[in-house]
Amino acid sequence: MTLDQIVIRSAARTPEAIAVKGPDETLTYGQLDALANRIARALQGLGVKKGDRVGLWTEKSARAVAAMQGISRLGAAYVPMDPLNPATRTKLILEDCRIDVLVTSASRAVELRDGGLERLRFLLVEDAGPELSWAGLSGFSAEPLPWHGSDENALAYILYTSGSTGTPKGVCISHRNALAFIEWCHELLGTTADDRFSNHAPFFFDLSVLDLYAAFLGGASVTLIPEALAFAPEKLVELVLRERFTVWYSVPSALILMMQQGGLLNHAQLPFRSLLFAGEPFPIKHLRPLREHLRDTRFFNLYGPTETNVCTFHEVTHIPAERTEPVPIGIASCGDKVWLAPPAEADDAPREEGDGAVGELMVEGPTVMLGYWGQPPQENRPYATGDLCRQLPDGGFEYIGRRDNMLKVRGRRLEPGEIEAALLTHPDIREVGVVAAGSGLEARLVAFLVSHATPPPSLLKVKKHCAERLPRYMIVDEVRVLPEMPRTPNGKLNRRALRDLAQQRPSKDGNAPG
Template sequence: MKNVLEYLERSATAFPHKTAVVDPETSITYKEFLHHAKAIGSFLSKQETPGSPVAVFMDKSVEALASFLGIVYAGCFYISINTELPPARIRQILETSGVSSVICSGKEGPALLEAGYKGRCFDYSDLKKQEISEDVLMHIRENSLDTDPLYCNFTSGSTGIPKGVLVSHRSVLDFMEYFPALFHITKDDVIGNQAPFDFDVSVKDIYSTLCTGATMVILPKKLFSMPARLLDALCEHQVTTLIWAVSALCLVSQLKGFTYKVPSLVDKVLFSGEAMPVKQLNIWRKYLPHARYVNLYGPTEITCNCTYYEIHREFEDHEKIPIGKPFPNEKVFLLDENNRPITKTGITGEICVAGTALALGYYRNREQTDRAFVQNPLNPHYPELIYRTGDLAHYNETHELCFAGRKDFQIKHMGHRIELEEIEIALNSFPLIERACCVFDAKKSRITAFYVGNMEGKELSVSMRKTLPVYMIPTVFHSLAELPVTGNGKIDRKKLLEMCQ
């Protein structure tokens, strides 16, 4: 297998009339999905040369997914642009990617104009009606390689310019070779999609669905601020599988959603993006004790995830859940500050990854690509690229990896090196604290804690001194009704830092 389109074609042959994807407005069978994708690909093949980027600018939907696969049929790669981004950010992505074709649903034109886009814009409703050119599509496929780019996801860049992480067919095919089988995702599953399509968590939803012939239910963003309606949707659509950001799961448990309704058919809960507070995990396990729970780890640059840890035991509130062991066919190891390997228990180093999972690099950004994707310093004998994640970890007593924060979350305060995550674990362990996050204001040299819960700052400060040294106690405590989150569902630390000013 060398192209993800083989997943769609295989499932359309096996399950032509089965529902492939459902959104709040419509649904599509595998047969229809295949037809629409081929029609779009046939049209785009007259507009773009293989290997070119094509953007999809619409809300996550059935139409967006069919557009992705249509772009792939044309031999191109897709870029999903979130319609809720500010015009300046949309403009940056369009300029950085250099796209000359955008697919939308017909209502996004004004936003594109506001972002300064001057290229071609095609309406999905017109594209899906185009005549299919099987000979053209076959010629494109015959000349394709598994190393051709499949998609480009834009992440924040240290220079203020977004970076486009370019991922090949081969990397996704390699990941999907193992991911559904490891967690028993099959044709009988209904996958409840939470992640936006410009976030790589959605890649697991999309390709697990196409690979197995499962059904994917697109859950709109607005449901994740209304736990009752979210749980209604999970029950109504008989969802079995959740591959969600930690914050999305915590929303349900923090707001006591399970006292309203329990989605009893959910039997797989896979989470990633940030550390899962044990207290919130235990609420899920209480109400869905039969489900499998898996902690996933991995940055966008290594195609979704590189390690996993399945929960098989009870954890105390103060404990940290390991990120576990590498996925098959992925090399994950730790390097110290002098590029020496770390294998002993309890010593922190940077997580590095090698293997087929690595992205192709950052699109049209050689400088940052060369900085992050480097020669393995442990291998002087032949070219072997690794990705330096910037994340820290150590091994526990059973040689499982334990996340130890970001390099840039490691601060120097009062002469001490401090991991902000360690402070957050202490805060989250208190029974009356539902969720907490810490940021460091370098200008004022102070740690600020933001939290959701029923404790006063002074009470928290006193309680934390029982387990943490004085220099790790936050200077300021802010109680919030809820912690702000980014579009990807992670805690918005940048916004919290702005609130410190």
């Protein structure tokens, strides 16, 4: 089975049932199925064939979901991108995986054409425009295309993540990788056609895979939460009460905001049957009252990098009063095998004392990616997550920290090297080091600069420089100027020292203390 066949089967069973509710329109399974066929034929007319990559650079919508399905029905792979990406970053992705056809808006199409990408062909999500527009799809048949053959090992989609070399890297996920996770979730949650899934995560974030395809597999409905509302707590709580979501999946930060500023816990009769969270640790002081308030709801902490989607899980049934650390990431899921390997030595690797050996979590199994685009395939080799964990007496795992310098902000994985590479293109910045300070909702990106200019670049100028080159979640929150960077004995940038400095208050002139 492939991802497009999930919708085809649900449409055959319950064509009148609601499949997806978007900010633009609501589609039944029958409508989604027919629209996906029209899109597939339209893309075929633009030259898309089996094995190609098709970009998706547009806001979250039911039309975008239909486009994903249409792309899959040609045996092609879709590449979702942040709609707020600067065009420079989108161009990097388009060139990297050699995308010739893009589903986008008219204004974005003009921006790319003016930027030198004349070869691109477009399907516009608007009803009119100089390119093939959405209204033009009515000229294509809604009949199913000739079956291209079910190849579970074929590339289904590419998710671009932050790269340590300064450029984004594409994580290649096959239909088999995705289905191993989706089918496991379907069984774990006992999904039925009566369920109502929320889709909080953007499509370029791997959390969205559960929302869409686990709902479709069960013949349930999924409601798309627009990006503008993703961290608007009052609006989110209103949406929960109106849509009566039975399955919610998001980063903990969103749920904490809903509790603290949205009044979530003021409502006695919340609809959640299953509540899942991932992407970052859930502080126990916030998780405990939520767990106690929703006594009849199943809670799951899911863990896994983009390269494996989810590879472990822990069901949170009871939180002891004495517990202060986040709940474990749990045991293997989705048919994967996980174990600890001795961590490679690194200057900045966290050191932990106490019971239980700490090692790097390794993953092997059906969810492990095909590989990174343009690099040698993974070929069923174990994937080293870079996360340090400790195995608990019950066989589950507890997350300790990172082996390398990777950061996470609100569940988004990012490499400081990519931000640093962008900042070093600024003519007034000689050296730079980026670290994260705080955690959860208080997490912020701090850039330490060595500048040869007087005065050094301001925070506003640095933010503007970032915004022209990086996605919004990589824009630094704070800038501090140093006379020189701290170094380790072997001359490397001492990130541990920078993290310590980031926890201190900056001096009145904006420079780092000390």
